[in-house]
Amino acid sequence: MPDHIGQALYRKAKTRIPGGTQLLSKRPEMFLPENWPAYYSRAKGCQVWDLDGNAYYDMSYNGIAACILGAADPDVEEAVIAAVRAGSMSTLNPPEEVELADLLCELHPWADMVRYARCGGEAMAVAVRIARAHTGRDRVAFCGYHGWHDWYLAANLAEDHALDGHLIPGLAPAGVPRGLMGTALPFRYNQIEELAALVAKYGNEIGAVVMEPIRNLEPNPGFLEQVRQTCDRIGAVLVVDEVSVGWRLNTGGAHLVYGLQPDIAVFAKAISNGYPMAAIIGTRNVMQAAQSTFVSSTYWTERIGPAAALATIRKHRRENVPQHLHRIGQMVRDGWRVAAERAGLPITIGGLAPLSHFAIQHSEAQAAATLFTQLMLERGFLATKAFYTTFAHEDTIIEEYLQAAEEVFGVVAQALARGTVTSLLHGPIAHAGFTRLN
Numbered sequence: 001m002p003d004h005i006g007q008a009l010y011r012k013a014k015t016r017i018p019g020g021t022q023l024l025s026k027r028p029e030m031f032l033p034e035n036w037p038a039y040y041s042r043a044k045g046c047q048v049w050d051l052d053g054n055a056y057y058d059m060s061y062n063g064i065a066a067c068i069l070g071a072a073d074p075d076v077e078e079a080v081i082a083a084v085r086a087g088s089m090s091t092l093n094p095p096e097e098v099e100l101a102d103l104l105c106e107l108h109p110w111a112d113m114v115r116y117a118r119c120g121g122e123a124m125a126v127a128v129r130i131a132r133a134h135t136g137r138d139r140v141a142f143c144g145y146h147g148w149h150d151w152y153l154a155a156n157l158a159e160d161h162a163l164d165g166h167l168i169p170g171l172a173p174a175g176v177p178r179g180l181m182g183t184a185l186p187f188r189y190n191q192i193e194e195l196a197a198l199v200a201k202y203g204n205e206i207g208a209v210v211m212e213p214i215r216n217l218e219p220n221p222g223f224l225e226q227v228r229q230t231c232d233r234i235g236a237v238l239v240v241d242e243v244s245v246g247w248r249l250n251t252g253g254a255h256l257v258y259g260l261q262p263d264i265a266v267f268a269k270a271i272s273n274g275y276p277m278a279a280i281i282g283t284r285n286v287m288q289a290a291q292s293t294f295v296s297s298t299y300w301t302e303r304i305g306p307a308a309a310l311a312t313i314r315k316h317r318r319e320n321v322p323q324h325l326h327r328i329g330q331m332v333r334d335g336w337r338v339a340a341e342r343a344g345l346p347i348t349i350g351g352l353a354p355l356s357h358f359a360i361q362h363s364e365a366q367a368a369a370t371l372f373t374q375l376m377l378e379r380g381f382l383a384t385k386a387f388y389t390t391f392a393h394e395d396t397i398i399e400e401y402l403q404a405a406e407e408v409f410g411v412v413a414q415a416l417a418r419g420t421v422t423s424l425l426h427g428p429i430a431h432a433g434f435t436r437l438n
């Protein structure tokens with residue numbers, strides 16, 4: 001394979017930037033080591049151009065779940081440009097943050113108050129701080145992935161592999177104070193008995209239960225209700241993380257769809273379609289605890305984030321974006337199933353329609369998935385085992401993608417049967433989970 005400008009730049013980046021990128025999920029090694037385009041010059045809708053001038057359709061993460069309307073959405077762009085022209089930063093506050101607080105509380109009638117941050121993990125740390133301040137308790141029971149902060153990685157201090165099974169296996173807690181050991185207590189989604197066991201052991205020492213309302217699995221009947229009841233019984237704050245699942249199923253948090261009433265809900269990523277913004281919304285009683293601690297940051301007060309969020313949410317509601325996300329996601333899932341059947345490639349399909357993924361059922365699955373990405377890239381698609389839908393994905397693009405996917409599934413199935421997968425790869429097998437890069 002000829003070397004690409006993007007790969008050359010990435011090799012340089014690794015000498016200047018520890019780990020090469022700022023986000024694990026953007027590491028080229030997670031997709032196609034040594035051959036992923038790595039950098040983009042331009043992104044528009046669901047198209048992206050690399051540094052070599054190649055154009056691709058993004059049939060993967062679309063801004064790692066941020067660009068729900070598609071990249072550089074014209075309505076959001078217009079609001080952002082207006083915010084830039086009006087001055088994005090000042091000694092005074094931008095009025096958009098009050099307007100956005102009203103809109104978020106209108107969409108979530110159980111919530112009364114709102115704080116802001118700019119990133120998902122940071123907003124989750126704010127939520128946990130507020131919950132701890134409100135209850136005066138240190139321990140947090142959680143399930144799922146919630147970012148990089150100390151409160152969360154502390155789970156791996158207790159037992160090195162406690163975070164395995166919570167999205168990213170192998171996260172190392174070096175640098176997290178050992179004094180936090182035992183403060184972050186994992187349980188698995190739908191395993192109410194695991195939460196019950198934590199409550200039996202720590203009871204009223206648990207100040208918060210933190211979880212996504214839903215992600216990959218539908219909640220078992222009664223699971224969410226039991227979580228809510230548990231929190232009420234022990235006086236813990238229920239924090240739902242809507243950073244990735246929010247805005248996928250409805251205009252607002254997925255917890256609304258499942259009738260779950262939290263005390264705090266946290267939004268980021270898709271709330272502002274590619275501009276940094278995060279919101280922590282909650283009941284007055286709990287949110288007031290932000291006053292009894294110190295939660296404050298300069299760039300949480302700039303104008304672009306709330307302006308982008310207002311434009312994104314309004315368009316989301318106006319255009320019934322969730323309906324499109326669901327339909328496109330379903331089309332891809334059906335297409336994967338049919339293509340895999342025709343190609344004789346055993347796969348399973350999981351996730352919610354707008355956040356779908358498939359897994360190849362084979363002992364060489366990771367190599368086979370890498371080959372899938374390599375062959376799809378050659379056909380003009382950024383494609384992995386997961387597909388996050390956007391409003392910019394039109395039927396014709398999906399049809400083109402599925403045609404290519406069927407062809408590629410056939411090649412992968414044949415290579416698996418012949419034992420030639422790794423010999424067809426132009427580089428190493430993609431990393432799964434967290435692997436240290438030297």
Ligand SMILES: Cc1ncc(COP(=O)(O)O)c(C=O)c1O
Nearest residue numbers: 119120121145146147241243244
């Ligand atoms: C559920 C969930 N919470 C928190 C985060 C962290 O958000 P961010 O990467 O914006 O810090 C993510 C990111 O993938 C997420 O999926």
